[in-house]
Amino acid sequence: MDKKIRLVDVAEAVGVSAVTVSRVLRKPELVSEAVRLRVTEAVARLGYVPDPAARALASARTDVLGILIPSVTNNVFSAVLRGIYDRVEGLPLNIQLGNTRYSVLEEERLLGVFTRQRPAGLIVTGVDQSARSKALLRQAACPVVQIMEIGDDPIDMMVGLSHRDAGRAATRHLRDRGYRRIGFLGARMDPRTQRRLEGYAEVMKDDGIFEERLIVTTRRASTVTLGCELLSELLSRAPDVDAVFCNNDDLAVGVLFECQRRRISVPEDFGICGFNDLEMMAVAHPSLTSVRTNRTEMGRRAIEMLIARVAGEPIDTPVVDLGFEIVARRSSLGPSRREAPFST
Amino acid sequence: MDKKIRLVDVAEAVGVSAVTVSRVLRKPELVSEAVRLRVTEAVARLGYVPDPAARALASARTDVLGILIPSVTNNVFSAVLRGIYDRVEGLPLNIQLGNTRYSVLEEERLLGVFTRQRPAGLIVTGVDQSARSKALLRQAACPVVQIMEIGDDPIDMMVGLSHRDAGRAATRHLRDRGYRRIGFLGARMDPRTQRRLEGYAEVMKDDGIFEERLIVTTRRASTVTLGCELLSELLSRAPDVDAVFCNNDDLAVGVLFECQRRRISVPEDFGICGFNDLEMMAVAHPSLTSVRTNRTEMGRRAIEMLIARVAGEPIDTPVVDLGFEIVARRSSLGPSRREAPFST
DNA sequence: CTTTTAGATGATAGCGCTGTCATTTGTCAA
DNA sequence: TTGACAAATGACAGCGCTATCATCTAAAAG
Known part of the structure; x- marks a missing residue:
């Protein structure tokens, strides 16, 4: 030895x-x-x-990038992580991942641990940190990026999208395609999902077609299986529902499978729109409409903003809106159209 | 301030x-x-x-658990991570995640960084570390668990399963159900996938039904889309193929969608077996047969073994085989059976 | 009443590195 | 040749904590 x-x-x-x-x-x-x-x-x-410990102690700095995400299992965050890891590749930075499990308290605790390490930068999810968390972040002697969402009053920098706008756009899309009794399926109901629900409700109310019974939500985590269950619940509550906006894509796939099982024709008898545009949406049969969010890009940009800030470069736009895009596919073609303009 | x-x-x-x-x-x-x-x-x-740095420097120990996995995006590893995070909850341990990107060299580099931190424990993926990595791990003054796979000659401890046996079992299952020209679809082709292919090939050869043309593999990462593509490739190479063993479940779902698109009846005209038994397999339509691996349990056990070792407890079985289970569902019911014993 | 011993607390010396000087060496203009 | 100044290198003092041993107190033992 x-x-x-x-x-x-x-x-x-x-x-x-x-x-x-x-x-x-x-x-x-x-x-x-x-x-x-x-x-x-x-x-x-x-x-x-x-020795990183000695180095950190002597220089009062580290090469650690602290990342706080609510879930390591969720596809959405793995995409963000991929962007982060991609961008960090080759740089003298080490990622330290914290799993808040959608708990504000756990986030607070982890932030305490993380900030003590004098990280080179911090990335946190969303804009709904507790007051203490925000205080910790403001005091932190390092740049901070809030990802996934944008809003007023950034702690430091932000990169994300408006989930409310995305919810509005998805709902309008289904409406424009001719669906009327549009349901909303929501899992987890974290702040971002809730904002999408707000967007949905706004459009439905504006159109005078809002109904409570069309909304089915749960605190459980989003899965394909849950999509089946939530659709069953929705159908029993509102048998006349003719489309559904799913949060997230897992649910949408589950809804599709459940429709296949019940021999409900998609999109003729039932429209489906998901959220996030996971890779599988394009190849499902029928292909599934979704709202594309630039998750990998989000991770990449967050790192770039941190690097720029560390290098002392001025940040021209501290709040970056990465937007979203409705990717219209067959599943939302519109009711009772038997001919098929789409090949898939 | x-x-x-x-x-x-x-x-x-x-x-x-x-x-x-x-x-x-x-x-x-x-x-x-x-x-x-x-x-x-x-x-x-x-x-x-x-201050963790000061603490680490003074005590020559940390509360960091280093985890090296090949991908943060892959469902399989997120399940393992969930098990790890679950088990670590409440313990004074911090997870430090390293992403090796399926690269032996990157693993080596990260191991260098990690071992220098004097971690409380290390978890690495698989059994195919480079000689230098293995040397680093053996020298590391902390317990080490190799996960996902088992084999002879553990560096310290192991928890996983025999992928070759699992490959054999899946292939036998399809054969026993009456399929004969059983294809193999493989993505990424990391060591574990290769061992499953070995298992597949053994069974096919034993039965005298092995054919090279039935094997379609790629280095690309497993996705649903890739499942569609690989099936198309397989069908063009071997139009008479009557079943397929997919590695992993993503591919299997893609294969199912492609079958739906091509109006190939599953399981009557075509059998499908996946690998890992992701949650969605059970609710697909038809439901998809898969090989269940206890991935969450794997993470949990790895942590428990580390904790026990740190506490100085003797480890009775340093190599834990968590096994696997063929979860037979409708997609592998057997060829040309038109009645449906399964409801889904 | 002294001695022993466990229990509780403190003094001191680093852990391995970097920040901040001070010092040495080399170069160039005057 | 000399002084001025930059470039290159070194000495030293911590960073904030813990390991180790020393000290002190009070209760138990003789």
Whole structure:
């Protein structure tokens, strides 16, 4: 067993002082080329890796990026994570993931732990942090990005979209396609889902076709199975419902399967619109309409904003609206149209 | 802005020494109740949170659990993560996630970073680490669990299943149900998928029905869309194929959608078996047969083994086989049986 | 009443690194 | 040749905590 190699060990091997080795690692331009090469060689030969704890303690900084998301299982967040990991690749940054489990208290606790680590940056989900969380974030000596949603009053920076607008757009889409008794299926009912519900309700009310019985929600997490169940519930409450706006795509797929089982024709007898536009929506049979959100891009942008801020660059737009797009597919073609303009 | 509260600040406020405060936090049973209460109160009042870097440096230990997985997007790993997070809940442990992106080199690099942090434990995916990675892990002064797979020669502990056996079982299942020209669809082709392919090939060869043309694989990541594409490829290569073993479930769902599109009757004209038994398999129409793996349990057990080892408890079985189960559903009922014993 | 011992607390010395100086060396103009 | 100044390197003092050993108190034992 070789003992742990320390900075001084490298310094000794090269015949320079520890500070010089430290500089080679952090600010190589301050060291002469001759020394730099010898040090670099020794570092490689001895397999020296700096101790992050010592480094953090001495410099009062870390290369840790703290990311707080409500769920590691949810497809939506894995897409964001992919964007984050993609963008961070090659940079001297380490991702530390915190799972808040949709709990404001857990978020507060994790934020306490995270901010103590003097992270290089923090990413948190949504805009509904507790007052204490927000205070912690404002005090944090690092840039902060709120992702997934946008709103007034950013803590620092934001990148996301307006879920209320997206809810409105999806509902209008179904209405414009000729559906009238449009249901709303919601799982988890986190703040973003609730805002989509608000958007839905606004449009329905504006059109004078709003009905409480068309809304079925649950606190349970979104799954395909839940989509089946919620549709069954909706159909028993409102047998005349002719379309449904699902939050999220899992539910939409479940709804499709349940329709297949019940021999309800989609889109002729029943329209379906999902949310997030997961990859599978395009290849379902019939293909499923959804609201595309740029989740991977969201993660990427969040990192870019953090990097820019760390580098001291001025941020021209601290609140970035990534928007959304209704991806109209067969499942919302409109009622009783038997001919099929779409091939899928 | 209140300056950062340090251990000494708390000590001063209470009128004891810093060591005492430290003890209250780590080994409260060594401190008298009176002092303990006063310290606890002051900690809460001042909002003191220990500096993890200082703690790590001084004690040469951390409360970090390093987890190395090949993908954050893959459903399979999110299930494992859920098990891990569930089990860790309430324990003084922090998860640090590393994304190896199915790259042995990236795994090596991350392992270098992670082991330097003196983690409380490490979890790595699979059994195919590079020689250097294995050396790093063996030298690491912490327990190590390899998850997802089992094999001889564990670095320390293992919890998983035999993917070769699972591949054999799935193939036998399709064969026993009466299918003969059984295809194999594989995405990503990581070591575990390859072992399942091995299992498939063994059974097919034993039965004298093995054919290269029935195997369609790709390095691309598994998606529903890819399932559609791979099935199309398979059908063009071998139009007479009558069933398919898909790795993973994403592919199976894609295959189902493609069958619906091509009006191929499942299971009468075509049998489907997936892998992992994702939640949606049960509610698809027709319901999809799959191989259930206990992924959440895997995460949970891995943590439990780490905890036990840290606590110095003897580990009776360092290699835990969590097994698998063929969940037979309608999609593999057998060819040309028109009556439907299953309701779904 | 002294000695022993456990229980409770404190003093001190780092952990491995970096920030902040101070010092040495080399270069160039006067 | 000399002084001025930049470039290169080093000395040293912590960062905030914990391990270790020392000290002190009070109760138990003799």
